[in-house]
Amino acid sequence: xxxxxxxxxxxxxxxxxxxLPLCLLLYYFKDAVARFVVFEMFQFPHTAAWxxxxxxxxxxxxxxxxxxxxxxxxxALLRTWFPMEKIRAxxxxxxxxxxxxxxxxxxxxxxxxxxxxxxxxISFLESGFPLGMTFTxxxxxxxxxEVIIIMLAGLFGFRIAIIYAIAGLLIAITAGxxxxxxxxxxxxxxxxxxxxxxxRYDMQPLPMASRxxxxxxxxxxxxxxxxxxxxxxxxxxxxxxxxxxxxxxARFADxxxxxxxxxxxxxxxxxxxxxxxxxxxxFSLVDKGLPVSVALVFVMAxxxxxxxxxxxxRKVLSWRLLLIFTGIVFAGILAVGTxxxxxx
Numbered sequence: 001x002x003x004x005x006x007x008x009x010x011x012x013x014x015x016x017x018x019x020l021p022l023c024l025l026l027y028y029f030k031d032a033v034a035r036f037v038v039f040e041m042f043q044f045p046h047t048a049a050w051x052x053x054x055x056x057x058x059x060x061x062x063x064x065x066x067x068x069x070x071x072x073x074x075x076a077l078l079r080t081w082f083p084m085e086k087i088r089a090x091x092x093x094x095x096x097x098x099x100x101x102x103x104x105x106x107x108x109x110x111x112x113x114x115x116x117x118x119x120x121x122i123s124f125l126e127s128g129f130p131l132g133m134t135f136t137x138x139x140x141x142x143x144x145x146e147v148i149i150i151m152l153a154g155l156f157g158f159r160i161a162i163i164y165a166i167a168g169l170l171i172a173i174t175a176g177x178x179x180x181x182x183x184x185x186x187x188x189x190x191x192x193x194x195x196x197x198x199x200r201y202d203m204q205p206l207p208m209a210s211r212x213x214x215x216x217x218x219x220x221x222x223x224x225x226x227x228x229x230x231x232x233x234x235x236x237x238x239x240x241x242x243x244x245x246x247x248x249x250a251r252f253a254d255x256x257x258x259x260x261x262x263x264x265x266x267x268x269x270x271x272x273x274x275x276x277x278x279x280x281x282x283f284s285l286v287d288k289g290l291p292v293s294v295a296l297v298f299v300m301a302x303x304x305x306x307x308x309x310x311x312x313x314r315k316v317l318s319w320r321l322l323l324i325f326t327g328i329v330f331a332g333i334l335a336v337g338t339x340x341x342x343x344x
Contacts, residue, residue: 024070027062027070030062030066031059033062034059035055037058038051039055052242053238053241056242060237063154064151064230065230068150068151069223072146072147072150072219073219076214076215080206080211090102091103091106091133096180100133100177103134103140103176104140104169105169106137107137107141108141108145109145110137121137121138131179131185132178132180135176135179137172139172139175139304139329140169142304142309143172143300144164144165144168147222148164149161149165152164152279152299155283156286156292160292160296164299167336167339168336171300171304171335175329179324179328182324187321188317188321189316189317233279237280237281238284241287260294264294264295264297264301264337265301265305265337267298268297268299268302268305269305278303282295285298293340297336297337301333304329305326310322
């Protein structure tokens with residue numbers, strides 16, 4: 001009877017381990033697979049714009065989804081040793097500065113869009129966490145989460161992804177420390193000032209087979225949330241790749257214009273998109289002549305400071321606190337955009 005109860009988990013864990021090397025193998029041959037499908041299987045013309053658009057769509061889709069599975073499975077497996085309840089308890093035991101830094105790294109491990117991070121932001125405040133630390137999480141989670149880092153690495157290379165991650169963490173940590181220093185808790189609504197401690201649960205150790213099953217479940221849940229956005233972003237990226245003239249964007253968004261960075265930031269504010277869709281679009285804009293620094297500022301604006309997020313935050317924050325938060329993040333993105341321009 002015991003073996004029957006354990007066999008489903010063992011079988012699912014074995015399939016998860018087999019899938020990982022298959023994904024790595026397919027990732028290595030992704031371009032060859034895309035060319036075979038477009039030019040050999042369907043025999044589409046090599047010079048047609050729509051055929052090149054389809055080729056880009058298939059190749060980029062394979063690249064993005066395979067990278068997402070490989071890295072998200074690895075991160076999800078690590079999370080089975082570090083559940084959220086345990087992380088929250090650990091953060092509460094730290095002084096303000098290291099707790100704020102740790103909150104930034106915790107945001108990297110939680111792939112939320114800007115609006116999805118707001119409920120957890122509220123729960124942190126209700127648990128009595130310092131305001132600066134919760135804002136650090138709120139900024140880092142959509143801005144520098146694992147999904148956007150994986151996609152930037154796959155599209156732009158690991159160097160740009162690492163520079164983006166460091167810059168995003170600097171914005172989140174600096175903003176959190178500054179907000180904490182300003183003692184802005186008095187601008188929170190009364191119902192949030194009455195903090196309630198959340199119940200803690202003792203986590204039972206899991207066998208490795210159960211950890212792999214749980215990691216696959218977390219990957220499936222994450223993929224269900226983002227696959228539509230990812231495909232939409234890749235589709236827009238492919239259309240730009242196939243049909244937008246090479247120098248069209250460079251005419252008015254050249255990095256030599258002083259207004260390029262602020263324009264990219266303001267252009268991203270009204271938009272709401274998860275990182276899975278904005279990163280491919282930014283890559284195609286760069287491919288058509290937009291400077292990398294301007295494209296990354298646009299990504300940060302869409303991912304970390306969208307108008308829908310600000311509307312949701314207005315329900316729990318006063319106007320003064322909301323404007324202070326927006327101004328700090330806005331200035332931080334412009335500052336790192338200037339850094340991007342000097343490095344990239």
